[in-house]
Amino acid sequence: MRILVVGAGATGGYFGGRLLESGQDVTFLVRKTRAEMLARTGLNIRSPMGDATLPSPSTVQADTLNRAFDLIIVSCKAYHLPQVIEDMAPAVGSNTVILPLLNGMRHLDLLDARFGAEHVLGGQCVIAATLDADGVVRHLNQSHSLTFGERDGTRSERVERIAQAMANARFEPRLSTTILQDMWDKWVFLASLAGITCLMRAPVGDIVAAPGGTQAALGLLDDCRRVADACGHAPSDTVLGRARSVLTEPGSALSASMMRDLEQGGPIEADHVVGDLLARGESSGADLPMLRLAYAHLKAYEVRRSRSNASGRSG
Numbered sequence: 370m371r372i373l374v375v376g377a378g379a380t381g382g383y384f385g386g387r388l389l390e391s392g393q394d395v396t397f398l399v400r401k402t403r404a405e406m407l408a409r410t411g412l413n414i415r416s417p418m419g420d421a422t423l424p425s426p427s428t429v430q431a432d433t434l435n436r437a438f439d440l441i442i443v444s445c446k447a448y449h450l451p452q453v454i455e456d457m458a459p460a461v462g463s464n465t466v467i468l469p470l471l472n473g474m475r476h477l478d479l480l481d482a483r484f485g486a487e488h489v490l491g492g493q494c495v496i497a498a499t500l501d502a503d504g505v506v507r508h509l510n511q512s513h514s515l516t517f518g519e520r521d522g523t524r525s526e527r528v529e530r531i532a533q534a535m536a537n538a539r540f541e542p543r544l545s546t547t548i549l550q551d552m553w554d555k556w557v558f559l560a561s562l563a564g565i566t567c568l569m570r571a572p573v574g575d576i577v578a579a580p581g582g583t584q585a586a587l588g589l590l591d592d593c594r595r596v597a598d599a600c601g602h603a604p605s606d607t608v609l610g611r612a613r614s615v616l617t618e619p620g621s622a623l624s625a626s627m628m629r630d631l632e633q634g635g636p637i638e639a640d641h642v643v644g645d646l647l648a649r650g651e652s653s654g655a656d657l658p659m660l661r662l663a664y665a666h667l668k669a670y671e672v673r674r675s676r677s678n679a680s681g682r683s684g
């Protein structure tokens with residue numbers, strides 16, 4: 370199976386690297402700087418589940434991409450997706466399957482609109498990873514699952530083939546027959562985690578140690594849950610119970626990748642992860658005070674960031 374991984378950042382570098390390590394035919398679609406770095410240093414993964422050093426991984430850049438792949442794993446940030454969609458287009462042939470790993474849901478609409486829904490699977494990954502300044506993929510916890518499936522829940526031949534291709538890689542591949550609900554479940558959890566850890570600039574354990582912290586985290590989770598309910602994707606009691614306990618675990622060092630991005634002063638997926646959920650909830654008439662606050666806070670960060678970038682440019 371010829372696999373194209375779009376982006377060799379934290380998640381693409383990790384899952385693509387693990388597939389390459391297991392002997393799969395993997396090429397990374399990357400931009401110039403990352404291509405040069407990968408050629409110089411190879412793809413390096415540092416992980417509690419085992420390090421990997423992959424010298425000279427195969428890369429391609431948009432201007433030389435001219436053949437179709439069997440599977441395209443999309444692992445960019447949401448704010449890069451419109452450009453990524455244009456760049457990856459030559460790799461989409463009549464039998465290509467696209468597996469996006471982005472958080473949230475809206476990317477499915479964009480991919481469907483450009484390539485046709487029949488090409489696009491549902492997907493998600495659970496991992497905490499980051500790309501450091503030397504281009505090393507740093508895996509920060511012990512989770513590394515990648516879940517995928519047909520959005521209509523069927524176990525098609527093509528998803529079985531993907532499961533086979535992933536079977537020997539050092540991560541947990543999961544073929545799901547409920548991938549849309551899985552994505553909603555993760556979205557509800559992630560929007561709560563990202564919203565609260567960014568608002569408080571603190572990991573879960575510090576938030577729950579503060580007066581009112583637990584109440585704020587659970588209030589935000591409840592707003593996110595109400596949106597999912599209104600959209601016909603209510604999380605089960607088990608899923609909600611797990612989310613509540615993870616978001617209120619004393620001493621937990623967990624924070625969202627959005628908080629890491631924000632603390633580094635980088636761009637964030639505010640609209641995709643939090644704004645889109647809020648918009649869907651508000652269009653159903655729900656009152657969502659904590660979710661609105663979380664979104665306003667992220668947007669204020671973006672305004673401040675673009676103002677200081679602009680003054681840096683003019684200074």
Ligand SMILES: NC(=O)C1=CN([C@@H]2O[C@H](COP(=O)(O)OP(=O)(O)OC[C@H]3O[C@@H](n4cnc5c(N)ncnc54)[C@H](OP(=O)(O)O)[C@@H]3O)[C@@H](O)[C@H]2O)C=CC1
Pocket residue numbers: 375376377378379380381398399400401402403444445446447449452453456470471472494495496497498499500626638
């Ligand atoms: N990191 C994590 O722990 C988790 C992240 N997620 C989700 O996964 C998605 C990806 O996140 P993450 O891997 O952290 O992001 P990263 O920023 O680490 O990686 C994204 C990569 O996409 C590349 N990219 C952007 N545009 C293009 C393009 N046009 N062509 C080729 N490559 C491109 C960037 O390359 P360049 O170097 O050129 O900028 C970057 O390396 C997000 O939606 C995130 O929310 C989900 C679970 C966990």
Ligand SMILES: CC(C)(CO)C(=O)C(=O)O
Pocket residue numbers: 472494495496497559562624625626627
């Ligand atoms: C929920 C979590 C932490 C795990 O994958 C994540 O997706 C993120 O931080 O972006």
